[in-house]
Amino acid sequence: MTTSNRRELANAIRFLAIDAVDAAKSGHPGMPMGMADIAEVLWNDHLSHNPANPQWFNRDRFVLSNGHGSMLHYALLHLSGYDLPLEELKNFRQLHSKTAGHPERHETPGVETTTGPLGQGFANAVGFALAERLLAQRFNRPEFAVVDHRTWVFMGDGCLMEGISHEAASLAGTLGLGKLVAFWDDNRISIDGNTEGWFTDDTPARFEAYGWRVIRDVDGHDADAISRAIEAATAEDDKPVLVCCRTTIGFGSPNRAGKESSHGAPLGKDESDATRVALGWNHGPFDVPQALRDGWRAVEAGQVRESEWNQQFDAYQAKYPDLAAELVRRSHGALPDGFVEAADAFIAKLQSDGPTIASRKASQMAIEAFAPLLPEIIGGSADLAHSNLTLWKGSTSAASTDANANYVYYGVREFGMSAIANGLALHGGFIPFDATFLVFSDYARNAVRMSALIPAHAIHVYTHDSIGLGEDGPTHQPVEHLASLRYIPNNDVWRPCDAVESAVAWKSAITRRDGPSCLIFSRQNLPHQARDTAQVADIARGGYVLKDSVGTPEIILIATGSEIGLATQAAEQLGDNVRVVSMPSTDVFDRQDAAYRESVLPNAVRKRVAIEAGVTPFWRAYVGLDGAVIGIDTFGASAPADKLFQHFGITVEKIVEAAKAL
Numbered sequence: 001m002t003t004s005n006r007r008e009l010a011n012a013i014r015f016l017a018i019d020a021v022d023a024a025k026s027g028h029p030g031m032p033m034g035m036a037d038i039a040e041v042l043w044n045d046h047l048s049h050n051p052a053n054p055q056w057f058n059r060d061r062f063v064l065s066n067g068h069g070s071m072l073h074y075a076l077l078h079l080s081g082y083d084l085p086l087e088e089l090k091n092f093r094q095l096h097s098k099t100a101g102h103p104e105r106h107e108t109p110g111v112e113t114t115t116g117p118l119g120q121g122f123a124n125a126v127g128f129a130l131a132e133r134l135l136a137q138r139f140n141r142p143e144f145a146v147v148d149h150r151t152w153v154f155m156g157d158g159c160l161m162e163g164i165s166h167e168a169a170s171l172a173g174t175l176g177l178g179k180l181v182a183f184w185d186d187n188r189i190s191i192d193g194n195t196e197g198w199f200t201d202d203t204p205a206r207f208e209a210y211g212w213r214v215i216r217d218v219d220g221h222d223a224d225a226i227s228r229a230i231e232a233a234t235a236e237d238d239k240p241v242l243v244c245c246r247t248t249i250g251f252g253s254p255n256r257a258g259k260e261s262s263h264g265a266p267l268g269k270d271e272s273d274a275t276r277v278a279l280g281w282n283h284g285p286f287d288v289p290q291a292l293r294d295g296w297r298a299v300e301a302g303q304v305r306e307s308e309w310n311q312q313f314d315a316y317q318a319k320y321p322d323l324a325a326e327l328v329r330r331s332h333g334a335l336p337d338g339f340v341e342a343a344d345a346f347i348a349k350l351q352s353d354g355p356t357i358a359s360r361k362a363s364q365m366a367i368e369a370f371a372p373l374l375p376e377i378i379g380g381s382a383d384l385a386h387s388n389l390t391l392w393k394g395s396t397s398a399a400s401t402d403a404n405a406n407y408v409y410y411g412v413r414e415f416g417m418s419a420i421a422n423g424l425a426l427h428g429g430f431i432p433f434d435a436t437f438l439v440f441s442d443y444a445r446n447a448v449r450m451s452a453l454i455p456a457h458a459i460h461v462y463t464h465d466s467i468g469l470g471e472d473g474p475t476h477q478p479v480e481h482l483a484s485l486r487y488i489p490n491n492d493v494w495r496p497c498d499a500v501e502s503a504v505a506w507k508s509a510i511t512r513r514d515g516p517s518c519l520i521f522s523r524q525n526l527p528h529q530a531r532d533t534a535q536v537a538d539i540a541r542g543g544y545v546l547k548d549s550v551g552t553p554e555i556i557l558i559a560t561g562s563e564i565g566l567a568t569q570a571a572e573q574l575g576d577n578v579r580v581v582s583m584p585s586t587d588v589f590d591r592q593d594a595a596y597r598e599s600v601l602p603n604a605v606r607k608r609v610a611i612e613a614g615v616t617p618f619w620r621a622y623v624g625l626d627g628a629v630i631g632i633d634t635f636g637a638s639a640p641a642d643k644l645f646q647h648f649g650i651t652v653e654k655i656v657e658a659a660k661a662l
Contacts, residue, residue, distance in 0.1 A: 006223040010036040017071035020092035030249040030262035031069030050302030051081035065121030066156035080298035119162030125153035127423015129180035167416025173211030178237035187249040220245035354528035360521040362502035364389035380408035381435040388435035418447035425456040433459035438478040451516035452490040466613035473638030483618040495520040497564035542588025553579035559611040570655035628658040
């Protein structure tokens, strides 16, 4: 195409964005106007995808980390032939439209991940690129590159200011993720104005120091320069690549270009009209002439690419049927035949053996039992593998070239770790888990929130779950964290009381497909609890009767984790009219039908005591205002664990006292 043709194709993106933001009376036109030329070259000439099949497994992944510029993405999807009709663009930011204010994976075909919190899309892209690399190591053969695609990410100054970008970029460079190409929209403008007062990093040097290849000084409005940069970026696959594109925010706007005023507000009719004149766009709102639409060749090209790949995969399948079957199963998110039965047999054996161990050790035992059955499991820890106990006998570093590489040493990067795990989950072919101490879930919390919102099938493992970790003191003792994680919608939080509940929590997290799970484990040993077969089965319902009264219960004790042992001891002292309910997952319990919840917590029994070594207000939903909650509403202290439980009144004696008071 000629330069003028390319500029007109890019202008189609610009004016769809301008018109949609004007119609919505809100949004961010500046970035789509500034990055339109880069997007047009990438999507028309280099991106391998098939709009007719957005889930084609070997497609390139495109991530818009600066997700506030969502109309850039929607315009690209619409023009490229995805199932995103013009009417959806006209309904930008409106209720029930497929064009939300920020890209949402579950709403819009062709959107790979939900973005908006700056920097997280970039970290997700690192997860995508890592997934591609590891799957290629596992499945490719010299004559068959059945896993062979790139991850492209757009990001702005805001993404690079966020600390998560440092975490993710550093690890990507260390791992040498050569199929990852990031475009930096270097427009030097953020909401508060020119970034010269708060962002003067030598960004190219920073990325070179991380081990990236950097292509500097690309004119982001010169299609030929952009194309040459992309060709250079893809010429070698030994390092991730940063393409530094100098752009003008609000490009084409006579009065707003290069100014923060174009960042997050509609241009308005007068400025939109002036921009049409300036760019020679003689078309009305949302009007893209057919001749320009014909310039977007993605559907036909995508169908050719997928057809060629299908032919290659058929030949691969004929020669390597077992590998092909595994890749198909994993790409579809199906568990291996017999996994559930094997997991149940392991759980039954644990109940029979009755080990008294820390639940973090029980977690490791579950991983040892389940991971060999699940080649899609990929673990990792934020420099705490030997404390979180997340390594298993089959662990192999993801930094290796081993075909079965399955463990990521994330280093001290909790936020980046969890966002990368989201990318691994979203790519397909993996069930990732990450790990740190529960108190450091604060560092990762927004990525956990995004796990639930997207949703991503990621498993977040948190050990050292209370004041029970002891001498490290209040900086390392989580108090409010359990409640905080439980308040995230669509996030299953499990705090098991022994080895059996720990294994059930792992099984539930693995078999769950529609969101993340947080598995919370203790540092200290926890006693095994006696159960019959029905009780073992009911653990998976999130809450169940662990010890029942002789007749109708007079009082109910509700507890989780290490406090279950205290509750059962208290029940022995209180007599035969006490029921003990173990509630390893309030989230799962709350989803049970009303009849089951009534059978566990009958409304007629209002005398209830909840016991958990965390903040107390959360449990009012289960004990009411008239019940009692034994927990901790202050920070902890540095001392041995047994002394701390005694000091803060989380004891059998306090439970008995509270029950008798009721």
